[in-house]
Each structure stands twice: as structure tokens, then as C-alpha cells.
Amino acid sequence: MANTPASARPRDSGRDESIIQVRGLKNAFGESVIHDGLDLDVRRGEILGVVGGSGTGKSVLMRSIIGLQTPVAGEITVFGEPTIGREETEATAIRKRWGVLFQGGALFSTLTVSENVQVPLREFYGGLDPALMAEIAAYKVVMTGLSPDAGPKYPSELSGGMKKRAGLARALALDPELLFLDEPTAGLDPIGAAAFDQLTKSLQKTLGLTVFLITHDLDTLYAICDRVAVLADKKVIAVGTIDELLALDHPWIEEYFKGPRGRAAIATQEAQDASQHPTEVKTQQIAASPAAATTTEPADPARPPVGTD
Numbered sequence: 001m002a003n004t005p006a007s008a009r010p011r012d013s014g015r016d017e018s019i020i021q022v023r024g025l026k027n028a029f030g031e032s033v034i035h036d037g038l039d040l041d042v043r044r045g046e047i048l049g050v051v052g053g054s055g056t057g058k059s060v061l062m063r064s065i066i067g068l069q070t071p072v073a074g075e076i077t078v079f080g081e082p083t084i085g086r087e088e089t090e091a092t093a094i095r096k097r098w099g100v101l102f103q104g105g106a107l108f109s110t111l112t113v114s115e116n117v118q119v120p121l122r123e124f125y126g127g128l129d130p131a132l133m134a135e136i137a138a139y140k141v142v143m144t145g146l147s148p149d150a151g152p153k154y155p156s157e158l159s160g161g162m163k164k165r166a167g168l169a170r171a172l173a174l175d176p177e178l179l180f181l182d183e184p185t186a187g188l189d190p191i192g193a194a195a196f197d198q199l200t201k202s203l204q205k206t207l208g209l210t211v212f213l214i215t216h217d218l219d220t221l222y223a224i225c226d227r228v229a230v231l232a233d234k235k236v237i238a239v240g241t242i243d244e245l246l247a248l249d250h251p252w253i254e255e256y257f258k259g260p261r262g263r264a265a266i267a268t269q270e271a272q273d274a275s276q277h278p279t280e281v282k283t284q285q286i287a288a289s290p291a292a293a294t295t296t297e298p299a300d301p302a303r304p305p306v307g308t309d
């Protein structure tokens with residue numbers, strides 16, 4: 001891939017196309033090696049959850065993909081274009097096509113929400129009419145479920161959930177095809193977190209986004225992720241649907257998904273499914289097991305019964 005001219009490569013066609021390809025990634029800080037031989041593909045249109053223990057390098061992986069961290073070795077392509085060692089103008093053309101919500105929102109505290117959302121517009125389209133930029137910002141603010149009144153407010157006047165939405169509005173400022181979210185629901189109460197998950201899912205569907213989502217939140221993984229990549233031992237050790245991961249025999253994956261929090265997340269998801277599609281879920285349960293229709297046990301045999309230790 002590295003030797004192939006960009007114009008000769010397949011571009012942006014087909015739903016299974018990899019929007020992001022990471023090959024043989026190595027990152028290190030001094031003697032401390034964070035990634036070694038890491039490979040990953042993110043497919044067009046999917047929400048890929050990225051999980052792993054604290055310090056396994058999820059944020060460093062994201063920073064490597066978006067060009068904020070220069071790896072020791074490896075290749076990364078986004079939209080078929082290499083992102084490492086690009087000329088500034090080439091890098092800018094690629095960067096315009098993604099949006100990033102950093103951990104904690106990373107809003108500028110001295111700027112209003114509207115001004116924060118306009119930062120990428122000023123950076124990439126500095127010549128735009130200020131009134132148009134303000135209008136675009138107002139639209140993005142409302143798109144993320146904030147009231148139009150939030151635009152003139154400063155970050156210190158917002159709740160945690162509102163700050164995340166404002167950060168998301170900024171990430172969407174340039175109408176990206178690809179969205180990076182670093183622990184978007186961290187610090188939110190369960191209701192706020194579930195609402196943010198649904199917002200992410202609905203934006204992904206309506207805007208046709210591909211989403212790279214770092215999270216520790218099992219509810220998020222169950223509720224909205226199409227596939228999950230697991231970081232451990234300096235690599236992505238597995239990637240697949242949660243059911244595919246559960247079928248693997250790996251101690252960390254077992255403990256993560258089948259521990260008490262994993263079971264609680266399954267229970268939450270099943271309750272939501274049942275309330276949203278009562279007839280459908282009941283039919284599936286009956287089809288899977290006549291007994292399942294009369295008990296609270298999940299129909300999926302790969303999942304453990306809820307509420308038992």
C-alpha cells in the first residue's frame with residue numbers, strides 16, 4: 001500500500017471498505033512500548049467500539065490515526081490515504097474529513113459554545129462570512145440536542161452532558177464522514193449516558209458516519225456498537241461483534257464481558273429492546289426456546305443468565 005500512488009487505490013466505494021487501516025503500528029515513549037505490531041480495520045458506516053484496560057493505549061491509537069502522535073513504525077491509511085509523514089496541505093485535506101471529540105470535551109473555556117463550534121470553520125475555511133459561520137454553529141448546536149440558548153453560553157455554564165454535546169457539535173462542524181469519540185459517556189449519569197449513546201447512533205444513521213469510539217462503558221458497547229476491538233498485549237487481540245468476542249477463549253474478554261458489569265449491561269440492553277420492540281423480542285424468545293418466554297433468562301445461549309454470580 002505504501003508504494004501505491006494514491007490515485008491508483010480504490011477510493012470510498014463499497015460498504016465493507018476499510019475507512020481506516022492500521023498495519024504493524026508501533027508506539028513507544030522512551031523504553032515504554034505501548035503498541036507493537038498492532039493491526040486494525042475500521043469499516044465504512046460502522047460504529048467500532050475500542051476497549052481495553054487503562055493504559056493499553058486506546059487514546060494513543062486514536063492520536064496516531066489522526067496524526068497527533070508519530071509512531072515509531074507502521075502504516076496508517078484513512079480514506080485510502082496514508083496519514084503518517086504527509087505534507088501539511090495533504091494532511092489538511094484529510095483532516096477536514098473527520099471530527100474529533102476528545103476526552104472531557106476539550107472545549108476552550110474562554111470561548112462560547114458557538115465560538116467553540118466555529119473553531120474548525122475558522123481553521124479550515126477562514127474566509128467564510130462570520131454570519132454564515134454563526135449560522136452553521138447554531139445548526140450544529142441544535143443538531144446535538146442542545147437548546148439554541150446554549151450557543152452564547154460559556155463551558156463553565158454547562159452541565160457535563162451539555163459540554164459533551166457542545167464538543168460533539170464542534171466535532172460535526174465540518175460535516176465529517178468519520179467521527180472519533182474518546183470516552184464520550186465518561187462522567188455522565190446513566191440516563192445522560194444512554195441519551196448520548198442514542199444521539200451518537202441517530203447521527204451515525206442520518207449522516208452516514210463511520211465512528212471510532214473509545215469507551216469503558218459496556219452499556220454503550222451493547223447499545224450502539226456494530227463491532228468491538230479489544231486492545232491488550234500491545235495489540236488489537238480481537239475484533240468482532242460482542243457475540244463473536246464472547247465465543248473466544250480469552251481471559252480478559254471473558255472477565256470484561258461476563259463480569260458483573262457485563263451482565264448488568266446485557267440486562268439493560270434487553271430491557272430496552274423489550275420496551276422498544278415488545279412483540280419482536282417475545283417472538284425471538286419463543287423461537288429460541290419455549291422456556292425462555294416464561295423466564296427472565298436471555299434467549300442468546302452465549303450470554304450468561306442475568307443477575308446470577
Ligand SMILES: Nc1ncnc2c1ncn2[C@@H]1O[C@H](COP(=O)(O)OP(=O)(O)OP(=O)(O)O)[C@@H](O)[C@H]1O
Binds near residue numbers: 029
Ligand atoms: N505524551 C505521552 N508521553 C509519555 N507517555 C504517554 C504519553 N501519552 C500516553 N502515554 C502513556 O501511554 C500509555 C497509554 O496511554 P493512553 O492514554 O493511550 O491509554 P488508554 O488506554 O487510553 O487509557 P485510559 O483508558 O485510562 O484512558 C499510558 O501508559 C500513558 O501513560
